[in-house]
Amino acid sequence: MKDSDKEFCSTREAAQMLGVAVATVQNMVENGTLEAWKTQGGHRRIRVQSVERFLQHNAPKLTAGFTPDRVAVLIAEDELSLQELYRQTLESWGxxxxxxxxxxxFDVLVHLGRHQPDVLITDMKMPGMNGFELVARLRADPAFANMDIIAVTGLSTQxxxxxxxxxxxxAVFGKPIPFDELRGYLRAKVAQKHRERAQF
Known part of the structure; x- marks a missing residue:
């Protein structure tokens, strides 16, 4: 049987397919994002079709045409209306x-396996892996220690x-989303990137 005909794969193989850590795949299995079962020895066997479906479902959102001369912004938001509001508003700024x-x-981690943005804007209440878990994982990984992160939340400081x-x-921004404040933040990031590129 060829590899392409396999019905199940290991956690490590799924991690390679997705471009994420093994621990991320384990979490995706635990919360039902990926279909899997455990062997008697406790090893996960993940349905290859569920990995392929995840990649297919997320591929259009994960290819945003990041280029070195632009500030790359990744937004993690589960509400479709807010996703569209972010897109339209940020685009309107020119x-x-x-x-x-x-x-x-989880989508953020898959995206980061392919490209690291300059700025991550994340909602804190999301299904699957919420913003608190995401920020903790990113700050624990030296590869993402310097990435700008903005947390958007309706939660109080307490x-x-x-x-x-x-x-x-x-950076913590409240809800409703303070777009004027966000525009100022991103303008400063654009200026910083322009200065850094001018030095080379």
Whole structure:
């Protein structure tokens, strides 16, 4: 039987297909994002079709045409109306931005396996992997330690602290989304990127 005919794959093989860590695949199995079963020895066997479906479903959102001369912005937001609001608003500013929108923390990790944005804007309440889990994973990984992260939430400071808090370097924006503040933040990021490119 050829590899392409396999019905199931290991966690490691699924991680390679998705471009994410094995632990991410394990979480995707645990929350039902990927179909799998466990062997008697406790090893996961993941249905290849579920990995392919995940890639197919997320592929259009994960190819946003990031280019080095533009500030790459990745937005994690599960509400479709807010996804569209982000797209339309950021596009209307006329800034040199490349924007991709994904629906949850797992989608972010898959995207990061292909391209690291300059700025991640994440909702904190999402299905699957929420913003708190996502931020904790990213800040624990040296590869993403310097990526700008903006947390967008309707939670109060006390509610954020009750959920374990956020690192001090995370910008926190309230809801409704303060687009004027976000535009100022992204303008500063565009200017910073322009200065950095001019030095080379």
């Amino acid at each position: 800034l040199p931005l490349s924007v991709a929108v994904v629906g949850d923390g 509610e954020i602290e009750a959920r374990g808090g956020l690192p001090a370097d995370i």
